[in-house]
Amino acid sequence: MSPDICIVNFYTTSGRLGLHQDRDESRGSLSEGLPVVSFSVGDAAEFLYGDQRDVENAEKVVLESGDVLIFGGKSRHIFHGVASIIPHSAPKALIEDTRLRPGRLNLTFRQY
Numbered sequence: 850m851s852p853d854i855c856i857v858n859f860y861t862t863s864g865r866l867g868l869h870q871d872r873d874e875s876r877g878s879l880s881e882g883l884p885v886v887s888f889s890v891g892d893a894a895e896f897l898y899g900d901q902r903d904v905e906n907a908e909k910v911v912l913e914s915g916d917v918l919i920f921g922g923k924s925r926h927i928f929h930g931v932a933s934i935i936p937h938s939a940p941k942a943l944i945e946d947t948r949l950r951p952g953r954l955n956l957t958f959r960q961y
């Protein structure tokens with residue numbers, strides 16, 4: 850793939866993102882299952898995912914600073930979101946070196 854979009858989200862420590870599908874890319878990109886490549890920086894997040902928009906039954910995984918999550922192929926249309934940010938969980942060296950404010954930065958690369 851050749852990513853040509855980067856969406857940058859910053860979550861404060863009270864930030865959240867409801868369950869959704871990423872469907873704004875072109876029909877061809879979506880039907881080929883070209884992946885969303887997601888980089889997490891800063892505080893960790895409780896990330897939810899599942900095959901339905903159902904918070905109660907969603908799977909949960911903690912994404913930490915430096916983690917890269919890729920969802921493509923059959924997983925390209927999963928519902929996903931951020932349930933919470935875990936305050937003070939960013940690596941100390943990152944905060945000292947970058948002075949990143951409290952919260953989480955997420956970058957997702959996609960191909961339109």
Ligand SMILES: O=C(O)CCC(=O)C(=O)O
Pocket residue numbers: 856858866871887896929930931955957
């Ligand atoms: O912050 C995240 O890990 C997910 C972001 C996301 O789902 C999006 O930008 O569409």
Ligand SMILES: [Fe+2]
Pocket residue numbers: 869870871929
């Ligand atoms: Fe998304």
